[in-house]
Amino acid sequence: MIRYLNIVILVILLVSCNEGNKNEEAINAIDIDFVVERFDKAFGEASASDLLQLKGAYPFMFPKHYDDNFWIDRMNDSLQQELVNESIEAFEDFSEEKDDITQLFQHLKYYFPEFETPRVITTTSSVDYRNKVIVTDTIVLISIDTYLGKDHKFYQGIQNYLRQNFESDQIVVDMAKAYAEKYSFQANRKTLLDEMIYFGKLLYFKDIMIPFKTDAEKIGYTQEQLDWAEANEFFIWNHFMDKELLYSTDPKLPSRFINPAPFSKFYLELIDKESPGRIGQYIGWQIVKSYMKNNDVTLKDMLSKEATEIFNNAKFKPRK
Template structure:
C-alpha cells in the first residue's frame, strides 16, 4: 500500500512539473516592449546647455520648485561625479538585469492582461537605500547607487543586515516586491497572522512572477539564513503557537518577527543566530501550503483574508 501511495505522489509531482513547464513555455512567448533608459549616464555626460533637453525627456525627475542652478551645480559637484562614476563602472553592462526585467514583465503580462509595460529609468538617488525602487503605473525608477555591492565603501555606515541586499541581484527582486504590493489585499492589520500572510502573499507572488530567482533572492536571505529558517521551521512554529502569537495584537510582535532586522527576537539564546523577518518566512510557507491544498488561482488567493488562508492551508512544518 505504501508503494502505491509513493507512486501516486510521484505522479502528481511529475504532472505538476509538466504543467508548470508548459506555462513557462507560454510565458516565454509573451511580447513586451520597453527600454531601460539610463538617466544616470545622460546626466553624467550632460553640460548645463543640455539641461533643457534632459528636462523635456525626463520631466518627472525635475521638480518645478527647484531652480535650474541646483541641477547645474550637481553636474559639477565632485561627490556626485564620483557617485555616477562608481555606478557606471558597476553597471557598465546592464543586459542581464534587463533580461530579468523582461522576464518579470512577461509574467506580469501573462497573469494580468491589463498590465502595460512602464518606462524603466535608472538614476542615482544619493544612496537613499530605503527607496530601493519606485513603481507607478507608467514609470519604474531604479536608483543604481543602492546596488553597488554589499561591501562598497559608500555603505560603511549602513547596518550589515541592510547592505547584504544592496547588490545587483536584488534589483529585480525589489522590483517584484513593489509590484506584489499592488496586487496584495489585506482586510485588516491587527494581528501577527495578518502581517505574516500579507508578506507571505507577496513572497508567493515572487514564486509566480520570478521563478527564475532563488528563494534566497526572493526573500533577501543569505544561503545560511535560509538554511536556518528551513532547519528551524518546526521550532519557530511551535514557539508561535505556544506563546499564542498568531492572533495577538501585541504591537511589539511585528518588530520582532516581521520588520527588517539583524535577527528575529524570540528572547532566546539562539536569537543572534537567526535572520530577521522569520514571521514573513513562515507566512510564505503557509501561503504555499494553501496553494498546494486548494484549487484556486494565485491572483484570487491574493485577495483572500489571512484567517481563511491559514485555516484552509493545512500548514504543517516539516519535522
C-alpha cells in the same frame, strides 16, 4: 496498496511538472520590448545647456519646487559626480539585469494580461536604500547606486543586515516585491498573523514571477540564514503558538519578527544570535505556499483574501 499509492503520486507529480513546463513555454513566448533608459548617465554627462532637453524627456525627475540652479549645482557637485561615475562603472553593461527584468515582465503579462510594459529608467538617489525601486503603471525607477555591492565604500556605516542585499542580483527581486505590493490587497494588518500572511503573499508572488531566483534571493537571506529558518521551522511555529502570538496586536511584534533587523527577537539569547531577521515573513511564506497547494485558488484570488481565511484553509504543518 503502497505500490498503487506511489504510482498515483508519481502521476500527479508528472502532470504538475508538465503543466508547469507548458506555462513557462507560454510565458517565454510573450514578446516584451523595452529599452533601459540610463538617466543616471544622461544627467552625469550633462551640462547646464542640456538641462532643458533633459527636463523635456524626464519631467517627472525634476520636481517643480526646485529651480534650475538647484539642478545645475547638482550636476557640478563632486559627490554627485562620484556617485554617477561609480554607478556607471558598476553597470556599464545592464544586459544581464535587463534579461531578468524581461522575464519578470513576461510573467506579469501572463498572470495579469492588463499589464503594460513600463519605461525602465535607472537613476542615482544618493543611496536612498529605503526607495531602491519605485513602480507605477507607466514607469519603473531603479536607483542603481543602491546595488553597487555590499562592500562598496558608499555603504560604510550602513548595517550589514541591510547592505547584504545591495547587490545587482536583487534589482529584479526588489521590482517583483514592488509589483507584489501593487497587486496585493489585505484590509486587516493588525495582528502578527495578518503581517505574516501579508508578507507571505509578497514572497509567494515572487515564487511565481521570478522562479529563476533562489528562495534565499527572494527573501533576501544568505543561504545559511535560509537553512537556519528551514531547520528551525518547527521550533519557530511552536514558539508563536505557545506564546499565543498569532492573534496578538502587540505593536512590538512587527519589529521583533517582521521588519528588517539583524536577527529575530525570541528573547532567547542563543536563538536570537543565530536567527535571521524577518522570520515571521518566512513562516507566512510557508503558510501561503501550503494554502496554494491545498486549495484550488488563482494567484489573483489569493492576493485579495484576508489572513484568517488563508490560515484557516492552509493546512500548514511546519517541517520538523
